[in-house]
Structure formats: structure tokens, C-alpha cells
Amino acid sequence: MTTLTAPRPTVAARRERAARAGGPRKKLNLVPHLFLGVLILYFLVPLWWLIVASTKDVQGLFGGDSALWFGKTFAFGENLVSLVTYNDGIYLQWFGNSLFYAVAGGLGSTALAVLAGYGFAKFRFAGRNFSMALLLGSVMVPLTALVIPTFVMMSSMSLTNTVWAVILPSLLNPFGVYLMSVYASEGIADDMLDAARVDGAGEFRIFATVALPLMRPAFVTVLLLSIVSCWNNYFLPLAMLSSPKLFPITVGIGLWQGQASANNGGGESLWSLIIIGSLMSIVPLVIAFLSLQRYWQGGLSLGSLK
Amino acid sequence: MTHMTLERPAVVASTRGARTPRRRSLRSEQIGWLFVAPFALIFLIFLVAPLCYAFYLSLFSKGLATGTVFSGLDNYVKAFTDPAFLNGVGFVAGFSLVLIPLQMLLSLAVALVLDALTTRFARFARLMVFLPYAIPAVIGSLMWGFLYSPTFGPLSQITEALGTAQFLPLSPDNIFGALVNIVTWQWAGYYMIIIYAALQGVDPALYEAARLDGANAWQIAWRIKVPLVSSALVVILVFALIGTLQFFTEPQILRPIANGSIQPDFTPNMYAYTQAFSYANFNYASALSFALGIVVFIAVAIFLFASNRKRKGFSQ
Numbered sequence: 001m002t003t004l005t006a007p008r009p010t011v012a013a014r015r016e017r018a019a020r021a022g023g024p025r026k027k028l029n030l031v032p033h034l035f036l037g038v039l040i041l042y043f044l045v046p047l048w049w050l051i052v053a054s055t056k057d058v059q060g061l062f063g064g065d066s067a068l069w070f071g072k073t074f075a076f077g078e079n080l081v082s083l084v085t086y087n088d089g090i091y092l093q094w095f096g097n098s099l100f101y102a103v104a105g106g107l108g109s110t111a112l113a114v115l116a117g118y119g120f121a122k123f124r125f126a127g128r129n130f131s132m133a134l135l136l137g138s139v140m141v142p143l144t145a146l147v148i149p150t151f152v153m154m155s156s157m158s159l160t161n162t163v164w165a166v167i168l169p170s171l172l173n174p175f176g177v178y179l180m181s182v183y184a185s186e187g188i189a190d191d192m193l194d195a196a197r198v199d200g201a202g203e204f205r206i207f208a209t210v211a212l213p214l215m216r217p218a219f220v221t222v223l224l225l226s227i228v229s230c231w232n233n234y235f236l237p238l239a240m241l242s243s244p245k246l247f248p249i250t251v252g253i254g255l256w257q258g259q260a261s262a263n264n265g266g267g268e269s270l271w272s273l274i275i276i277g278s279l280m281s282i283v284p285l286v287i288a289f290l291s292l293q294r295y296w297q298g299g300l301s302l303g304s305l306k
Numbered sequence: 307m308t309h310m311t312l313e314r315p316a317v318v319a320s321t322r323g324a325r326t327p328r329r330r331s332l333r334s335e336q337i338g339w340l341f342v343a344p345f346a347l348i349f350l351i352f353l354v355a356p357l358c359y360a361f362y363l364s365l366f367s368k369g370l371a372t373g374t375v376f377s378g379l380d381n382y383v384k385a386f387t388d389p390a391f392l393n394g395v396g397f398v399a400g401f402s403l404v405l406i407p408l409q410m411l412l413s414l415a416v417a418l419v420l421d422a423l424t425t426r427f428a429r430f431a432r433l434m435v436f437l438p439y440a441i442p443a444v445i446g447s448l449m450w451g452f453l454y455s456p457t458f459g460p461l462s463q464i465t466e467a468l469g470t471a472q473f474l475p476l477s478p479d480n481i482f483g484a485l486v487n488i489v490t491w492q493w494a495g496y497y498m499i500i501i502y503a504a505l506q507g508v509d510p511a512l513y514e515a516a517r518l519d520g521a522n523a524w525q526i527a528w529r530i531k532v533p534l535v536s537s538a539l540v541v542i543l544v545f546a547l548i549g550t551l552q553f554f555t556e557p558q559i560l561r562p563i564a565n566g567s568i569q570p571d572f573t574p575n576m577y578a579y580t581q582a583f584s585y586a587n588f589n590y591a592s593a594l595s596f597a598l599g600i601v602v603f604i605a606v607a608i609f610l611f612a613s614n615r616k617r618k619g620f621s622q
Binding site for chain 2: 029032033035036037039040042043044045046047049050053061062066067068112113115116118119120122123124125126128131135137138140141142143144145146147148149150151152153168169171172174177203207228231232234235239249250253254257258261262271274275278281282285286288289290293
């Protein structure tokens, strides 16, 4: 609660503070900068390896070239071509599936969360307190513990191995509802809603025209977080789906990795597909995070509300 | 849960009778429920129903000769005496005890440093530390698996150049540390951003006052900044605890390349998955899932209770 209500220090105040701190302590700042430099290296090493390895052909990969530097050949293009043509372009299919699951699950769960959060924050109804307590309790339920029972449940309705088996359970996002309700009760003044009511606006029009625009920062944050968790999900689609045509990238690459390590000799060409496929699979989210910085950096402070 | 849905219409009906003149509040009742209803439906179908169904399934046992028979709590007795399940629970508990303090210290340290610096380099570092959060756990585990591997990774080249014995992170002795490293790499940035955001919300006048009182940078960090973001730290701890106890993706991905260091019963979730999908033993798998859910729920509830009491103690 504190982060939202406490007045944020103005940019000017921060600059001033920084300038004051920067003057006489400039030398001391070397140590923290070194610390950060080492951290950047640590966090980027795996990515660097992936980029370097994606430019190598099979000989370069297995031939004992330096693991952290480019080899003699530059086979990035050929690797990319074999990635998208392998097995009739199954990788592109997986990519599309991941995109579909992430957008459908993310948009759906965020829409449900914004509605429910607004309802919990702005209306008093019977069972509200009980439902809120239930909601908070459910944040503590490990969602993977639900995967196997959900699988059995859906398989009795013959819904497993369909897109619904992945999308419908992804709509459940209790933490998103909680964030939205905190944000709505702090960020939307009751007076404003009452004024709109006096003007004769219907409740859903008030929600759409008054409340929703005010909740935009929370909406974008919850949307981004749920898209990430859908895109990255592994256990749920792994359990639910059996035909490779429906796999998202995570399950597909896991499948390739299992095949490649099971058959160590013939799997060599598969390893380079796994490497470049992994690299391509992280591009969309990395771009999304770099370009939407403004939104998530502000919005993630919601996570510290208590 | 059923209690809630059953009683709702009755309550609405009685309010209608009692408060006919106050139409506004009656409408507010129904409209509030309308907003919540779509989520409530998903909540009932995909959280409450699977939990109830898992509990129901867990009360039955499937035998080759007997078919499926009601067996009461036998599956739970079996689970809590099953060395495979208990070892898995022991592993994730030990793993949390090592991982979470390490991860929190790292993310807190980075957040404090980033909060104190306003240079471009610091902003760049913030982004880079956060980046692994955008990378799926499957891909993160694969990348580290490659780096760990003697065939693909730089480790064998480094040990060769140094002339030391080969270092194999995926061997049974080292797998614990190898996994701690992957999870720290994956999540420290996300936790750092949450702490950083909380730090940014603090009024700098507080630091100024402390500095005038003669506090140095360390004292300001430990005595003022850390206590002020303690609620963010609690949130992170809860997330980390829930996440670690249901550990699945990373060991599952490393399993094929770890040459036997990771068995199918390595974590409780992997064990339940194996029981369900390798042995089609859904009754026992449901009992394991339900038991894991209870263990996590109780662990988190105890932690929250304790931290609440402690913080109340502070403020009194």
C-alpha cells in the first residue's frame, strides 16, 4: 500500500540528490560499478553462448572451437533455414501456437482480472469478504499441483489435447485479481463514480469510460505478466497435449532435446536446431520488455503492495 | 466453496425483501457480483473443482486384480511413508533453504546499488539483470545445460587450459549447486525490480534526515531502506517459496543430459508427473499433488503468520 500512496519523489528532487551524492563520492562509485559490471557478465553469459553457438555449423559446434567465441564458419543463415524447414516447418507451427496461447490466455485472464478486481474494490455485496479471503488464500495454492487433477477432469470431457486444455486453465490468475483490486481501490475515487452515476450513466458504461482508463497502468502490467507466464509455461501444456502440432515452443524444444540426447550420434544436427530455436524463441519477449520498459518498470511496484 | 455459491441467491433474495426502498444498494449488490462472476466461474472450474476432484480421486486405489476401490486415506499414508516422495520433499525444502536467502541477498544488494546510482550504466545494468525473467525456464535451463556440458560448454576448455581436473556441474555431487545457479539467474532480476520499485517510492527526505544525524551509507541502507521495503521482501519470499516447492521445469529439462544425476522422483512434482503419465496411476498422483499443495499452503501460511507477528511486534 505504501508504494502507491506515498508521494513519489519528483524527478528534480532525485536529480538533485544524485548530483549531491555524485560530487564528493565519485571515487567510491567505482566499486558499485564494478559490482554491476560483473553481474552484467554473469547474466549475459548464457545468452552470449547461445548467440555464438547459433552461428556455428555442426563441425564448429562439436569440433572443439572456443565455446565462447565465433568459429571459422558463419552458418547462422543456414541454421535458420533448416530450423524453419525441418519436419515441414513444425517450429513455425510451435511459434504460432505459443503466440496464440500467450495472447489468448494473457488477454483473457487480464480481462477477467480487471473486471473482478473492480467489482471487489468498488462494490459491497454479500459474500464479498469471504470471497476476498478465498482469493488471497488461493494465491498460496501451488498452481502446478492443479495440473494433474485438471488433466484428469478435462480428459473425462475429452478436452485434453485441444487448445482449450491450455487456454482455459491459463485464465486463472488470482494474483492478477488481487493486484487489480488494490489498484482500483487506491486509484479510482468513489466520488468520480458517484458523479457519473448522478449523470445517469449505467454501471458498465462507467466501468468502460471512467474506471478502465484509470486502471490502464495496472492493466498493462498484469497483461505483460500473464503473457510472460503463458509464453513460458511448460508443465501445463506438457501434461495436456500429446500431438506435436499443438505444442508451444517450450514443449517442442523440450521434445527435441529429449530426442537429441537419447540418440547421441544421429542427434547432432538436432542440437543446432535446438540452439537456434531457443534463440529465436526468446526474441519476442525480449523485444516486448525492452520496448515496454516504461510500463512494466512503473507497474511492477504493484508487486510490492501488501 | 459450494457454501458460497449456494448461499448467494438466498442472501440476495432476502436483501430484496428487506431493502425494497433502497434500490441503489440492491443494484450495487447484483452489479458487484456481475463484475466478479466471470472470474468466479473460472475460479470454481479450474481451482476449486480440481482440488476437490484431486481429493476425491486420492481416496481411491487402483490395483491390477481389484480394479479401482475406495481406500480412504491409504494413499496419504502411502505418500507420507513413500521414500521417493519424502526424499523429493526433503530436496525441495533443503533447496529453498539455500536458494531463497542467496537469491534475496543478491536481489536486495543489486536493488540497493541501483537505487543509489543514477548513471546510464546503472540503468543498463538494471535492464540486463532483469532480462532472464523474459526467458522461459525451459530455455534458461537448456542454455545453462549447454554451458555445463563438457561437449558444448567452455568449462572443459577452461579446466584444460588451467590444467586442473575436469569440473562437471551436472554430476550427482554438483547438481544441487548447478540448479541453485540456474534458478538464481532466472529470478533474481525479477525480485530485484520489485525491491527497486519499492525503494523508489521512499521519500528521499528520510535519507537526508538520517545523513544530517550522522548516518553513513551503510547505516542508511540497513537501518532505513531495508526496513522500509520489508513488505516487498515478504512478498518475494512468499513467491520464491511457492515457486521452489513446486520445482519441476529445470530438473525435468536437465534430466536427459544429466546422466542419472536426476531421477524421476527428484522433486515431488516430478514424482507426481511420473506416477500420472508413466504409470497411469492417477489416483496416487492426485494424492501426491494434493499432499504437495497442502505442504506448500501450510508452509506459506506459517511463514506469513510468523512474519506478520514479527512485524507487529516491531511496530508496538
